[in-house]
Amino acid sequence: MRFTVLSLLICFFSGPVMAQSQPSKDHGVELKHAEQLIATFQQRLKKELMAGLSNGATEAIEVCRSRAPLIASELSNDGVIVGRASLRQRNHTTQSPEWVQSQLEYYQQAEHHNALPRLVEIEGNKYGYVKPIYIKTPCLRCHGENITPTIEEKLAQYYPNDQAVNYKKGQFRGVFWVESNH
Ligand code: HEC
Numbered sequence: 001m002r003f004t005v006l007s008l009l010i011c012f013f014s015g016p017v018m019a020q021s022q023p024s025k026d027h028g029v030e031l032k033h034a035e036q037l038i039a040t041f042q043q044r045l046k047k048e049l050m051a052g053l054s055n056g057a058t059e060a061i062e063v064c065r066s067r068a069p070l071i072a073s074e075l076s077n078d079g080v081i082v083g084r085a086s087l088r089q090r091n092h093t094t095q096s097p098e099w100v101q102s103q104l105e106y107y108q109q110a111e112h113h114n115a116l117p118r119l120v121e122i123e124g125n126k127y128g129y130v131k132p133i134y135i136k137t138p139c140l141r142c143h144g145e146n147i148t149p150t151i152e153e154k155l156a157q158y159y160p161n162d163q164a165v166n167y168k169k170g171q172f173r174g175v176f177w178v179e180s181n182h
Pocket of ligand 1: 057065084088089094133136141142143174
C-alpha cells in the first residue's frame with residue numbers, strides 16, 4: 001500500500017477559513033491571527049508528514065507522534081495557545097482547554113459536514129477559535145476501518161487506548177483550536 005502524495009497535499013490544504021458569525025470589530029485582528037496560526041499548523045503538519053511518508057507509513061506515524069505536539073507548542077506563545085482536539089483521541093496525553101469540549105460536541109451533532117469555523121467568546125478578554133477537521137481518503141490509512149497490520153502494530157505500540165480508528169470518509173474527526181488571552 002502506498003500513500004498518494006497528491007491526495008495528502010489536497011487534504012492538508014484546506015479552503016479559506018471563514019468565521020461562522022461575524023466577529024466583532026475588536027476581534028477582527030485576533031480572528032485573522034487565529035486563522036493564520038491554524039493555517040501554519042496545517043502546513044507544517046503536511047510538510048512533516050510528507051517528509052515522513054517518503055520513508056514509509058510507519059515513519060509517518062513516528063512523525064505525527066513526535067512532530068504534531070511539538071509544532072503546536074512552538075506556535076503557542078505570548079498568551080496564545082494552539083492545539084488539536086477530538087472526542088475520540090488517539091493521543092490521550094494531549095490537553096485542551098475546557099471550552100473546546102462543547103465545540104467538539106457542537107460539530108459532532110451538526111448534521112452537515114464541512115461546517116464553518118467558529119469564534120467563541122470565553123470570558124473577559126479571552127476568546128477561542130475552532131476549525132473543524134473532517135476525515136478524507138488519505139486519513140483512512142491510519143484512522144479508518146481497514147488498517148494494514150503493519151500500521152495497526154505501530155499504532156498499538158504507541159497508543160494502546162487508541163479511539164481514533166474506524167472512521168469513515170467525511171466524518172467529523174476533531175478540531176484545530178486557538179485560545180487567546182489578550
Ligand atoms: C501516517 C498515519 C496518519 C495519517 C495518514 C493521518 N493521521 Fe491523524 N494521527 C496519527 C497519529 C500517529 C496521531 C497521534 C499524534 C500524537 O501523538 O499527537 C494522529 C492524531 C490526529 C489528531 C489529533 C487528535 C488525536 O486523536 O490525538 C487529529 C485531529 C488527526 N490525527 C486527524 C487526521 C486527519 C484529518 C488526517 C487526514 C488528513 C490524518 N489524521 C491522517 C496518524 C495519522
